[in-house]
Amino acid sequence: MKSDSVSSFCPCQQARTKFSPVFTFHEKKAFPNYEDAVIGKCNHCGVLKTVVFPKNFNSASSRPEMYGKNKEVLIRELYPIIKTIQKSDRRNVLDVGFSSGILINELQKQGIDTWGIELNKRAFKIAKNKKIANIFNGTLKDFIKKYPRKKFDAVIYNHVLEHIENLKHEIDLIKQIINENGLLIVGVPNRRNVVFYLRGIFWESLMPSEHIWHFTDHYLINFLEKNGFYIKDKFYANHNRSSLPLLKRIYFNILVFLNSLFGTGEAVTVIAQMR
Ligand SMILES: [Zn+2]
Structure with a gap:
């Protein structure tokens, strides 16, 4: 039996709307950290959102130590962003939600004036201990209050972005700190992909203990375009499942190959520019 719709905030109305449940995580064994979380679909715009949060929900969670262990892999994954910044000749950059600080570190090494904001206290402290310069603990709103004149290319x-409930509010803040013609680079999990279609509730990127939104690339692009940006470029990536047993790896490699045939992937990074 399908449970009743849930009332929750959606940017399409900038108000509470009705969400129809799509996934309920009641299988304790399969989802020990997601206790009874519910992901619903907005009846107006169709976006998927975690509308019932599990007990341990924390949208500011971050795993800086995990990134520390996989530094080489992460740098490779960040390479398209690093390359975009290099090519664009933008000299001053803000990384919001920097987690491990690896990206800041890489950009600073190349002489790019890079600043970072991180809400998660533990992640912030780890970056601080690594002596990464220009980092701030808090939200973008807190940062603007402290540095009202600071602007970034x-x-x-x-x-x-998938961790932030009021997307419209966030994008309005971004517009306050971005220079004319500035770039906005947004990476999110993308559910418009073959792995999600086949695995549904078991797709790793849903993570209802920390993700509020479950975007598609089309939704994100449309949202950015509606809010004063145009799209310059986008690129896709897929999960690294190199630690899985061989047969599973082959299975996922086939799905990832299908993703590339369909011009999609499990994550999308969109390069947008202010109009
Ligand atoms: Zn909606």
């Missing part, structure tokens, strides 16, 4: 939200 490029602003990066790499796997951060």
